[in-house]
Amino acid sequence: MAAPLMEKDVELGFVEETDKKLLTSRYFPSKIGGHPAWLSLDSLPTTDSLACRICKKPTSFLLQVYSPGAEQVEAFHRTIFVFVCTDPACNKSNTNDNFHVFRSQLPKVNKFYSAEPPDETLPGKDEINAASFNKICIVCGCLGPKTCSKCQSVSYCGKDHQTIDWKLGHKKSCTSKVKQEQEERLYPSLFPEMELVTETENYKPCDKTADKSEEEKMKEYKEYLCSQNSAEGLKDLSETELQKMASEESENDKQLRKFKKRLSHEPDQVLRYSKGGEPLWIACTPKPDNIPDCDCGSKRQFEFQVLPHMLSYLDVDKVGESLDWGVLCIYTCSKNCSIENTYHREYIYKQDVI
Structure with missing residues (x-):
């Protein structure tokens, strides 16, 4: 008789408040909300690649998980980024058309970061970010190819976010003569920013x-x-x-x-990480019949899932329809294929309770 399959260890993700300076690119964070802390800094996803496939408007940064591939030199640093459209009308049951997932990875020696770990006692001391290499949208933190025609000092990913910024204060500060520093505003398109911390699940199945x-x-x-x-x-x-x-x-x-x-054993968990393992499904059906292969031809494998409890931290509750999911399961290339400094699209499966 074959030996029973052993369940892989699961790392549980929890949300914590922390110094926001420690949630920037140099510190390789895992986090939810705010602007993305991009890993590769000079070849960001395009505006079109981040648009919702349903309404065509910009998606919002949901979370990123830092998961280095110790077995591969070129993936010494490795982060998975997840984006979502917040329009409730685009939130359709058991479909992923309002989500995007990207993988970024870098070797230990690269052109962006020192090979030495950053000093967390002096947050921000040697900070470097995508704005050093690109024009960045002041609203969402993604690539900002458009610039305010009057002041020429503020960038946007497109008309939607330019309109938002104009209404929230740029209309008053904009000038064609004096360049204004970009003001930090609370944009409604951003989720609250918090750190994701992990610990190993202490759970022993005992089915009696x-x-x-x-x-x-x-x-x-x-x-x-x-x-x-x-x-x-x-x-x-x-x-x-x-x-x-x-x-x-x-x-x-x-x-x-x-x-x-x-989940009742650790009710505050918002994420379950088990690369090469299996998701904890919220329902028996539907489940994916076939996870698409990576563009390199390799099979994709399960890496982590986002739980519904994360929604309680995102300020998305509204009367009537709102952003919702059962579980979000992220699948990535099993070979961690070489992508150099680019952002490589991966796969997300959204399972809801019908």
């Missing part, structure tokens, strides 16, 4: 379901229903009624219950 009596299973299921519905009436359900409800419970309901039970 097969050893439980029907009475124990019913009791456990009843407790689950009460926890989900917060209804006193459920506590008084008869065994017959419970059995009827249990028999009607779909496979997706069962998977959602397993998902919540696993």
Whole structure:
């Protein structure tokens, strides 16, 4: 008999407040929100490549995960970037058309950063960023090929963000005679900026379901229903009624219950990292039938997933429709193919609960 497959270790991601200067490019951060802390600094994704595939408007930077490839010289530094369109109308169930994922990697010796680790006791001392090599949009922090025609000192990725900046203050400060320093404003298109920190999941699967009596299973299921519905009436359900409800419970309901039970051990987790492992699905279906191969021809493998709890940190709750997801699963090239200083598109699978 073949030995059972061992579950890979999972690194759990949590959100923490920190000095914003430590969330810049030189410190190779993992973070959510704010401007991207680009890794490669002189060949950023184009405006077109970052546009939502549905509404064609700019997507917003969601998060980045620093995951160096120690086994490859050219991936000594390696970061995965995720972008999302915040328009609720583009947030369609089980589709990824409002997301973009890019991989960037560099060798230890490169033209941007010293080979020596940065001094975190003096944040900002030797900072270098993409603005040293490109015009950067003041609103989103992405490539900014457009410039204000009056002052010639502020750059934008396009008309949408120029309009936003004009309304939020640039109209008053703009001048064709004196170049104004770019003001730091709170733009509605940005998510709150926070650090992502990780720790190894301390979880040992112990499935004793097969050893439980029907009475124990019913009791456990009843407790689950009460926890989900917060209804006193459920506590008084008869065994017959419970059995009827249990028999009607779909496979997706069962998977959602397993998902919540696993996450309940660390309820504040917002991300699960397990390169080469398997996602923790929130539902049985749909699942990807075939993950597209990388452009280099290699297979892609699962790297990490973003959990729904991250939404609570993004200030996206609105009356009616809002940005939402079940899980976001990111797949990257299994060979970590050579991409030099460019940003290479990877794949994201969005699974929702129907």
